[in-house]
Amino acid sequence: MATLQAVMGNLTVSDRKILMAVNTGASTLSLLGSAFIVLCYLCFKELRKFSFKLVFFLALSDMLYSFFSIVGDPSKGFFCYAQGYSTHFFCVASFLWTTSIAFTLHRTVVRHKTDVEDMEPIFHLYVWGTSLVMTVIRSFGNDHGHLSGLGTWCWTQMGRTGKVVDFITFYVPLWGAITFNGITYFQVIRMLNNARRMAVGMSNGAYQQDARADTKALNRWGYYPLILIGSWTFGTINRIHDFIEPGHKIFWLSFLDVGMAALMGLFNSIAYGLNSSVKRVIYERLDLFPEGIRRYLPKNLKSRSQQQDSELVSLKIQDPQ
Secondary structure, three states: OOHHHHHOOOOOHHHHHHHHHHHHHHHHHHHHHHHHHHHHHHHOHHHOOHHHHHHHHHHHHHHHHHHHHHOOOOOOOHHHHHHHHHHHHHHHHHHHHHHHHHHHHHHHHHOOOOOHHHHHHHHHHHHHHHHHHHHHHHOOOEEEEEOOOOOOOEEEEEOHHHHHHHHHHHHHHHHHHHHHHHHHHHHHHHHHHHHHHHHHHOOOHHHHHHHHHHHHHHHHHHHHHHHHHHHHHHHHHHHHHHHHOOOOOOHHHHHHHHHHHHOHHHHHHHHHHOOHHHHHHHHHHHHHOOHHHHOOOOOHHHHHHOOOOOOOOOOOOOOOO
């Protein structure tokens, strides 16, 4: 979903160039962050577990979304369609992979099921299939062409019908995903915090300190739904405003819309990708560096590497001694 396409409207050429620069800069950061997670998965065999495989596909979707957001094509033929629809496809796939991760957590932690790895084909069918359907439906009511004066950006001219279709094929499933993630993480965190409190009440002081550290790690799951909310709230408001007043664009709202949406891949790579498993693997590889370089690296990498291997598996509550 190329947000930039929908916010240009009747903005001045100068404003449009600013939005293009914001999109390129933010998308580049997301591309680099997502590519780092993809490379970690491909290079380090220790990370090729099912839990991180879901993060890999999330990062891959973000990487391709960011790439196509940067690279446009001035032609009015096939490549123009490919650029416009590729951004939509991979952006939808991105937030659908976050629902798959949330579902995996809920099924593992709350329902105590161990069959999540067997559901991988279902996840792929759900994510890629839904993204394809939403992208195809989006073509109705849209007229593709090149946005003059902005170089290499393929732009979608949307009438009122196209705007409605765009909202249905992107923002409706987006906020559905946000709602699902919010409810799911709330249930997971509530259950684990209750279990922690019960365990702490029956444990010694040393375990209580460990439990507080684990609880802090668990609570960060609550921030995951905020990534989508922060990335797309301004875009949603901008689409609604554009539908109500199509001839009046608000530059600052468009600025936040383009910038926050383009940063989604960076936010996801930090929140989902830089977990304890990745940090541990990186730390282990740091032994190859000379001592003169390692002394300047953060000292807390090693301690953090001793945390749980995956943040997507059920945590075991130790039996009281």
